[in-house]
Amino acid sequence: MNGAQSLLGTLVRSGIEVCFTNPGTSEMHFVASLDREPEMRAVLVLFEGVATAAADGYARMINKPAATLLHLGPGLANGLSNLHNAKKARSPVVNIIGDHATYHLPFEAPLTSDVKAFAAPVSHWIKSSPNAADVGQDTAEAVRAANSNGGQIASLILPADTAWTPASDYGFYRTPPMPDTPPQAAITKASKMLKNSKKTVILISGHALRAKGVKAANRIAVKSGAQVFADTFNARMERGAGRYNIKRLPYFAEQVSEILAGTEQLIIVGSKPPVSFFAYPDTPNYLVPxxxxxxxxxxxxxxxxxxxxxxxxxxxxxxxxxxxxxxxxPELASGGDIASSVWQAMAHFMPDDSIVVDEATTSGIASEMFLANAPSFDYLQLTGGSIGIGLPLSLGASIACPGRKVICGQGDGGAMYTLQALWSQAREQCDVVNIIFNNRKYLILEIEIMRVGAENIGPKALDMFDIGRPEIDWCKLAEGMGVHSIRVSSVQEVNHAMEFCMKNKGPHMIEVIL
Amino acid sequence: MNGAQSLLGTLVRSGIEVCFTNPGTSEMHFVASLDREPEMRAVLVLFEGVATAAADGYARMINKPAATLLHLGPGLANGLSNLHNAKKARSPVVNIIGDHATYHLPFEAPLTSDVKAFAAPVSHWIKSSPNAADVGQDTAEAVRAANSNGGQIASLILPADTAWTPASDYGFYRTPPMPDTPPQAAITKASKMLKNSKKTVILISGHALRAKGVKAANRIAVKSGAQVFADTFNARMERGAGRYNIKRLPYFAEQVSEILAGTEQLIIVGSKPPVSFFAYPDTPNYLVPxxxxxxxxxxxxxxxxxxxxxxxxxxxxxxxxxxxxxxxxPELASGGDIASSVWQAMAHFMPDDSIVVDEATTSGIASEMFLANAPSFDYLQLTGGSIGIGLPLSLGASIACPGRKVICGQGDGGAMYTLQALWSQAREQCDVVNIIFNNRKYLILEIEIMRVGAENIGPKALDMFDIGRPEIDWCKLAEGMGVHSIRVSSVQEVNHAMEFCMKNKGPHMIEVIL
Incomplete structure (x- = not known):
């Protein structure tokens, strides 16, 4: 047994079953170990931002971490933005990051970098494991860290010489304690507040947005008259028929302020006091009255x-x-707004227990209305604001739940960051319907530039929002990566495409021309 | 004038003419300022790794920095791996990174991150500019830092409130001192060593690989008998007819060791003592005898x-x-290896003063032979080992030198990391010929896994190098982004495609099926 084999065997023995990989030379001993561990599934990706977002999607759906395999500091760097999103989602992730042999680092070879420094902004736990004898235990601790405190990012750095040096054993995984119920005093205080007739809002995020938590919140609302809201963006909500509803706070600060106006008491459940997504001149950013x-x-x-x-x-x-x-x-639309018709047709056709990934941005406005009474589904959003997660998040969710249909509503701007996810969806034969809303614009920025009070906006500025010159052909991009695609530009075509994709296993892409 | 206008105006007044942009809400005041500054060209990209590599390519060709415009920590994160490459190339780059308003940061909105920490591993100079009154001077200092010490990465963080707060003036740019000639003692010592009849090697990297430096090195070699080599990977070499030749050290450590065996004296010129790219078990990594x-x-x-x-x-x-x-x-090939025929046809047809970007990896073996007597050209390589730079480096080189043909030899694995560069090439009508060597493999890793001594390599391991399941259709990917494409799978087709693309303005893609 060498260090890489100790590491990989410890991952498996700590409950990790999937690794999203983009290896290089320094990870070759890890790769060579894969055939020793039949319980580890290795999912190859072509870009590291796909690996980290897929691990996020997997963790959201299966409540345990996947591993990623990344190639030194620069490979990790390519995965950082989606680790930022995963961190904000509180998704557990175990990153395995190869590095140069310890004795090679002082020589500043081209790929030498400070891997720990790259990992720091997104990691709750970081360790470089300099000895093969210890790497098993370090691995077990990494998995434990990922599974702690409601979900964390653990980054374990594996120097090449640790990987190839003989090791004697696997690490021993200690299950972290289950999350505690809050102290009785916190519960008693909330209960008292809910009886004092003051205007009260309960704001919920995190695991409490599973069906059981939302039901309990609805019980409280019915009894106390308190209003209940979820955060604007959440890692996972269990929604649809047979469950209870919970409204989300809107995106724009002034809308939140309007909702919260007059609120005398705010009870926070796995969330924090609401603030605006961005700050704007002369507009409040802290939204608690x-x-x-x-x-x-x-x-x-x-x-x-x-x-x-x-x-x-x-x-x-x-x-x-x-x-x-x-x-x-809902009935199928027979006319009207095409973007809306997508959500309408989705709710018309979607199978029970679908997983809906929503990074549709400005094209997602109708989703709330049409999905309100859809069959039961999970609803996954962009938690950290770093666009470019929908396609790989769907990959990870599908790997976690291979029997369930994954439907991804994705803006064209965001889709471009991690389009390589399509290839892995095809490779793994994931049952994903990728819906690209092609409006040929960073439309949200056309809105935001007005909101921030910028003046004298001219053609050069507007050109920065125009991603339609040249036009992007998403069908060709999908087919180039082995994914079946359909282009639609009318409500009728939307309906037909949605029916086809819901009834036939994916992956598919529907390119919606807006 | 607001802070953003002060910043942008200072960039222009400090000699910066191009900004590769991927903005978000926090950068809207910068974007709104673009129309005030006709001398600033804003090149929109769809992924930040394209922006940073394009800035690198631009700087290599024009000897001054471009700016990048990046959206908070996660946007910067997406650009880090190619900033790592730029850092190793000693390319000057000025990153402008938007951030939340200073007073918004404590509230941990979704996009809140530690931007400085993200910037640290790749930046020589970092500053967050908290006051609009100072941002002009901070900008001038950032440009000065980028232009100092042979080329550096400067990262200037622009909080949104700095951008929108009134400012009164531009910053004053102080030109950094020109690089010093080394002390006379260093020159005298080298001269003495070159006269003592010992076996001497001169190892060169950096600016000395421009034609003047290589000529001087050849003068020394002719007189002294010393051997002269360039590093294996270099930012820019001026090569081809009318200039002098310089051999590069080979990639594999054992080949370098063989070349250097018996060397008694090593003279380092803008480089460092040679080490292997990776360390391998039981193989020397420090290659100086x-x-x-x-x-x-x-x-x-x-x-x-x-x-x-x-x-x-x-x-x-x-x-x-x-x-x-x-x-x-060279004559055109009439048969034989297709990958070799690409370089042969390139040298047959390429116009004078082409720019050749080489990230061909295993498909680039024949390049040295066929380009040896080509017309004068610049030769740009991957300096930091983080694959995925060829397409955006070509974009940046073409923006710097619009009248010159850029020819990019690119492996398919690396191409996938930053394929979004194709769209910006099309948008900016860059005269680039992107040649994708499609061997459907991470072939270098099939070689490396043997070299690192990994044993019992089974089907799961080998599957990690197979990027041909599903097959990637690079012509569709190029066309999906607006780039004309040609697929070739014979030597004759290579010859025809190369002739067409050399004689017609690009961008083009030639997908070479190996």
């Missing part, structure tokens, strides 16, 4: 579901309140 | 050309030695 009392019922590292259930019980909320979502599939 | 005396004639920050000329003069070398490269265009 003056004088509003804030109480944190649970942190993201605590068990927010049991906290909500405890509060619901303590205030005597009904066990099964009215308001379960009925299944009402 | 035991007992060899090392003398650094010049550092990368010094004027290596004047150093070589001074040494040549001091030892009485002939002013114009024999050995100028003759123009001998």
């Amino acid at each position: 003056d004088g509003c009392q804030i109480h944190t019922l649970s942190t993201p590292a605590e068990n927010s579901i049991s906290a909500l259930e405890a509060v619901a019980d303590e205030i005597g909320a009904p066990k099964n309140p009215h308001g379960r979502i009925d299944l009402i599939r | 035991d007992g060899c005396q090392i003398h650094t004639l010049s550092t990368p920050a010094e004027n290596s050309i004047s150093a070589l000329e001074a040494v040549a003069d001091e030892i009485g070398a002939p002013k114009n030695p024999h050995g100028r490269i003759d123009l001998i265009r």
